Amino acid sequence: MRPFAYGRPRTIEEATRVVADDGAMAIAGGTNLLDLMKLQVETPEKLADINRIGFGEIEDTQAGGLSLGALATNTATAVHPRVRADYPVLARAILSGATQQLRNKATNGGNLCQRTRCFYFTNVDQPCNKRDPGSGCGAIDGVAKLHAILGTSEQCIATYPGDMAVALSALDASVDIATANGEKRTVPVREFHCLPGDTPWRENVLEEGEIITAITLPPPVGGTQIYRKVRERSSYAFALVSVAAIVEMEDGLFTRADLAFGGLAHKPWHDPRVGEALIGQPPTSETIDRAADILLADARGFGENDFKIPLARRALHAVLEPAAEGAG
Template sequence: MKPFEYRRIHGVEEIGKGDPGQARYLAGGTNLIDLMKHEIEVPDRLLDISRLKLATIENGEKDSLRVGTLVTNTSLASDARVRQTWPLLSAALLSGATAQLRNRATTGGNLLQRTRCYYFYDTARPCNKRNPGEGCSAREGQNRIHAILGTSDHCIATHPSDMAVAMVALEARLTLRAADGMERELPVEELHRLPGDHPEQDTVLKPGELILGVILPAPPPGRQIYRKVRDRSSYAFALVSVGVILHVVGGKVESVRIAFGGVAHKPWRARKAEAALLQKEATEANFQHAAEVELADARGYGSNDFKIPLARRTLVATLRDAANSVEEASA
């Protein structure tokens, strides 16, 4: 591991000291430390933010919830308000990693974890995300877990977070603080980038910018379901996951939000499928059509070709379950 300077941060006003572009924030460390051991991340200094008073969950305005960046995944998933009002988020969190990791991993760190692409971690193989310009080994290599939407010639990696998928469907917002002390809000949907020509840039965060927390707005009416398809029931990233919030009135789709995980470089908001469903009958045929519309541009790279029909079936099954639960509640 490359030598580095370690400094503990006691207040957010300290985050702008030094060169923010050469530092990394350390919270739970469940991803960053692994990357440093592999010398994929080689920061000059670590700024330990784990003592900041950002580990609270508080009621906000208009029935929203404010979640500090240091709230652990376990604490967030088990919070009574989250389980009752935002069950999509709780289910997504509980599907991720293991209990031990969820006890340590933080809200902000979960959003900023990097891809689990085999070649990103294998420093002996070319990877544009690790070293821009080297090439993408995954395109012609083992790409079973890789992206089918929003890819580029430079990268076909996926973002691994379950929590981020749920937050995109819930239209959560981030509170950010820059190194100069300025604060801003950013929708979680806009945090992550598609690879394009610069796959090394995972997010739109500015150098030194810190996630202070997440604002969960009051969710729309409807049934919330998170479904994750993976190789084993624990400690496995999604091959395909989908978060759905479906509100059916009189047999028609009054409102719907859909987000995919495991299929793109970022959590994928399925807006084409949403548009295809609005004010349509909540039928199997319409669910199938919406899935086909959303995945019309999906592309496999050999080993991951199966993800396209898998994503289609997963979305249809999740919409079906959400619609059936509405019918059962009305019966």
């Protein structure tokens, strides 16, 4: 780890000013950033510890939803009574994402901003356009077992590794952001993360000096909420494929199907056409297959991860069939 300066701003205004400086980064729980600093993937000259600036509360919104403070821990979020009662898909996603020790330190804002776990990104001796633009993507012709099959580019095929954001995408949450000039803006979580395109180093829409202050959940909906994570071992591991689903049924037909997928792309994958294909249809194998056809129409494997294409189809069946029974 390289030497760095360390400061503890006390206000959001001070924090955004510090983070706007070249070579400066914000740190909260540090569960991702410190690992990357040890590997010299991230080499900030200055760290701004933002734990004193507030934004650690979980509060009801006037619209009937829930505001999750960016500095609230994953543990506090997952066990919050309203999250467990009204947004169980989120609680389940968080609990599947990491050990108790990590959840006790990891924050909601940091969770959204975590970086990929691609072997070529975290190994500075390997080519990676995300870490070293123009050096190439070693994963395309290399070790790609965990990598993306949707939304890839010739520059990068890495996946977003998180679980929480997949559930937030199914819930259609939004991200509240403080800007460096003292203003605020809100971004739908479905638009917060970026696809690689020609700029794989840009993983989200945060600009220089911007800091997440909260995640806002809409008013709760009915139906059945499920989060299923397919991984190589039963202990904590990154998803090969994950599915977050919010499903409602009436008279044996889908009336609501909000779906998001993890492990398939550079961002949590939400394609509204997948859910739309289910609305008004019975939960038959044929119906689910048609939805999977839409999801996977542009899927492309890279050898080692070809298995993800049929696995995503099976995962969708495994989620929707019991969800439909529970919502019926």
